Amino acid sequence: MYRNLISGNAKCKEFSFIVPFTVQKRYKSKKLKGAALAKMKYPVDKALEHFDDFYKKVYGKRWPSIRLALLCPRKYCAVLNNYAETEVAASQLENIGAINLKNLYDLEKKNIKQNEQENERKKGLEEIFKLDKKMEEMLINTQEKELMSLYPQSVGDAMPPADILSDSTKQSDQHDVVMKETNEEAEDLEVDSQRVINPVSGLSAAALYEYVPATRLKGMEDWIGESQHYRYYKTETDFPVHVENDSDFLFPEYLQVYTFERGNISSFPPPRRDMTDLYNYYLMDGGSLLPVLALDLRPADKVLDMCAAPGGKSYIMLQTLFPGNLVCNEAVESRMKRIHSMFDQFLHNKEKWAKRLIFTNQDARCITDYNVYNKILVDVPCTTDRHSLHENDNNIFEPRRIKERLVIPELQTDILSHALKLVQPGGTVIYSTCTLSPIQNDGVVHMALQKIWQETDIQIVVKDMTTSLKPLQCAFKFAENLGLRYGHLVLPFLPCNFGPMYVCKLVRIK
Numbered sequence: 001m002y003r004n005l006i007s008g009n010a011k012c013k014e015f016s017f018i019v020p021f022t023v024q025k026r027y028k029s030k031k032l033k034g035a036a037l038a039k040m041k042y043p044v045d046k047a048l049e050h051f052d053d054f055y056k057k058v059y060g061k062r063w064p065s066i067r068l069a070l071l072c073p074r075k076y077c078a079v080l081n082n083y084a085e086t087e088v089a090a091s092q093l094e095n096i097g098a099i100n101l102k103n104l105y106d107l108e109k110k111n112i113k114q115n116e117q118e119n120e121r122k123k124g125l126e127e128i129f130k131l132d133k134k135m136e137e138m139l140i141n142t143q144e145k146e147l148m149s150l151y152p153q154s155v156g157d158a159m160p161p162a163d164i165l166s167d168s169t170k171q172s173d174q175h176d177v178v179m180k181e182t183n184e185e186a187e188d189l190e191v192d193s194q195r196v197i198n199p200v201s202g203l204s205a206a207a208l209y210e211y212v213p214a215t216r217l218k219g220m221e222d223w224i225g226e227s228q229h230y231r232y233y234k235t236e237t238d239f240p241v242h243v244e245n246d247s248d249f250l251f252p253e254y255l256q257v258y259t260f261e262r263g264n265i266s267s268f269p270p271p272r273r274d275m276t277d278l279y280n281y282y283l284m285d286g287g288s289l290l291p292v293l294a295l296d297l298r299p300a301d302k303v304l305d306m307c308a309a310p311g312g313k314s315y316i317m318l319q320t321l322f323p324g325n326l327v328c329n330e331a332v333e334s335r336m337k338r339i340h341s342m343f344d345q346f347l348h349n350k351e352k353w354a355k356r357l358i359f360t361n362q363d364a365r366c367i368t369d370y371n372v373y374n375k376i377l378v379d380v381p382c383t384t385d386r387h388s389l390h391e392n393d394n395n396i397f398e399p400r401r402i403k404e405r406l407v408i409p410e411l412q413t414d415i416l417s418h419a420l421k422l423v424q425p426g427g428t429v430i431y432s433t434c435t436l437s438p439i440q441n442d443g444v445v446h447m448a449l450q451k452i453w454q455e456t457d458i459q460i461v462v463k464d465m466t467t468s469l470k471p472l473q474c475a476f477k478f479a480e481n482l483g484l485r486y487g488h489l490v491l492p493f494l495p496c497n498f499g500p501m502y503v504c505k506l507v508r509i510k
Contacts, residue, residue: 043395047388050397055436059482062491066436069492070389070500077101077286077498078268080256081278081346082319089280090256097266098258101289101475102251108471239453243486246463246505249296252320259286259475263495279345284312286475287490287501291432292316294465294505295375300324304373306364306419307380309335311342317377318357329360329367336361364415367422374427378419380412382433382440385500386492409439409447416448420460423508431487431504441502445486462486463505 041049051070056063078093080086090100258281260266271279292313297303301323305314308328317323330336339359343350350357360367364378383396383405392398396405412433419429431448433440445462452458465488469478477493487504 043392043397044389047383047385047395047397051385051389051436058438059436065494066492069494069497070386072494072497073267074285074386074492075260075265075497076268076283077257077259077289078271078281078283079289079316079319080258080281082254082256082321083347084276084278084280085274086256086280088274090258093258093268093281096269097260097264098268099261101257101259101286102253102255104474105251105471108474112470239450241449241462241486242460243462243464245467246465247467249293249465249468250298251293252297252322255316255320257286257289262475265494265497276348278348282312282315282346285434285501286496286498287434288312289316290469290472290476290488290490290501290503291377291379291430292320294430294503295377295428297322297375301375302373303327303375303377304367304369304419304422305329305377305379306367306415307331307378309339311339313377313379314339315342315346323356323375325356325358327358327360327369327373329362329364331361331363333361365418367418370422371424373422374424376419376423376427376429378416378429378431380415380431380433380440380444382408382412382435383437385435385437409444412440412444413447413451416444417451420448420452420458420506420508421456425508425510427508429506429508431502431506433502434500435502436489436491436500441489441504442484442486445504445506449486457510458508459510461507461509463507465503465505 051067052063055066059066078098080089094100258268268281268283271281271283274280295303295317297317297320299322302325303317303323304327305317306329308314309330309332311328314326314328317326328339330339336359340350343357347353347357388395388397395401396408416429416431419431423429431445435441437443449460449462452460469476469488475496476498477491477496479489479491482489487502489503490499490501492499
């Protein structure tokens with residue numbers, strides 16, 4: 001047959017009718033290609049897969065609620081522009097039901113103080129009641145002793161009746177039998193060795209917050225899940241960590257922030273230019289307010305925003321009217337342009353602010369202005385969980401950015417430790433991220449503190465802001481009972497869908 005095909009006889013012409021079947025094969029291959037395209041995972045899909053794998057282990061039963069909130073539209077707050085028509089903008093926002101967060105904060109703070117005073121009063125009354133009861137018992141005992149001295153009884157009369165003694169003996173025997181049966185059952189139980197942590201392996205409660213530098217995992221990222229990287233823990237040496245209570249912070253008088261009450265999912269209208277030709281307010285995630293409040297800004301402060309883009313937190317700091325100098329630094333040129341564009345829309349004659357508002361474009365790890373700033377904000381690059389679940393463009397879970405994602409904790413540690421070296425003694429450093437990852441949050445703080453302890457004689461105090469953040473629980477959902485050692489975390493929650501936002505306050509005392 002093959003010879004006839006080569007010689008070009010009639011059978012070759014008959015074979016030519018087979019050509020359409022080759023087209024049919026191509027059609028099948030196209031269908032397979034289309035199916036393959038349908039199964040392709042976009043960066044947002046990979047982000048969700050990663051979070052389901054990693055965060056479910058961290059947050060357990062809370063994860064479904066957090067996951068739902070992350071996938072839903074976030075809640076915004078409106079920060080008024082003090083250099084525009086503030087009163088007009090405030091009136092418009094109040095007309096649509098928005099509430100001034102400072103008024104809400106002050107009211108909640110007052111209620112908390114009144115409740116504390118009431119609790120103190122109740123404790124005082126309870127102490128008085130206990131003393132009165134004790135005095136009454138002492139008086140009764142004294143009277144009984146006096147009666148006993150006046151009317152002595154025989155030993156036989158003083159003994160309790162025999163039936164009472166027999167009842168107590170029976171109860172004691174029953175108790176011994178129950179305890180014996182319980183012990184026998186406990187001896188028959190098998191120990192689940194899979195739930196026992198072996199100390200020899202080096203795992204401890206602190207292991208969750210430590211990470212292995214990505215350079216030690218080179219070549220492994222293609223065949224193990226990213227969350228598996230965090231199971232390879234380093235055994236770290238112990239070092240002292242000083243934690244102090246931070247009882248209060250100042251909510252600046254001129255910082256006007258509007259939001260909708262808890263459970264109200266209304267949205268703000270887009271900001272617009274008013275008679276001053278400036279935008280009247282800036283819309284942002286309410287969680288972004290917390291790092292600025294934690295800085296506890298005061299008049300004439302010298303402030304450095306180490307990773308300022310896109311500029312929202314710098315904008316809030318400027319609206320407090322406090323900083324004597326505000327330096328906005330950003331390493332990436334394109335992101336620096338976004339900061340300039342933002343301030344051009346909210347400030348007139350930005351050139352006149354040259355001495356007060358300064359822009360620098362350098363790697364945060366290379367800043368050499370030591371002992372210049374008394375307040376530093378370290379809002380580091382992170383996996384930006386909410387953005388990663390909603391935007392494919394510039395997504396950190398793109399395949400080409402996998403190595404960049406793996407070295408994020410190391411970059412964050414270097415930036416934070418450098419900030420602790422830059423700040424003046426007595427100054428404050430705020431570390432913040434917009435991720436739920438314990439590695440990038442408490443883990444990075446832990447590694448930075450260890451690095452400072454090993455390499456310098458600088459002394460750092462971690463501020464516990466549980467008390468100072470309490471008045472804001474009416475607007476934010478804070479993480480509780482999650483084993484956070486250093487910072488505080490705003491959890492996404494449908495009735496108040498801010499965050500995620502992690503905040504840690506560090507003060508250099510030497």
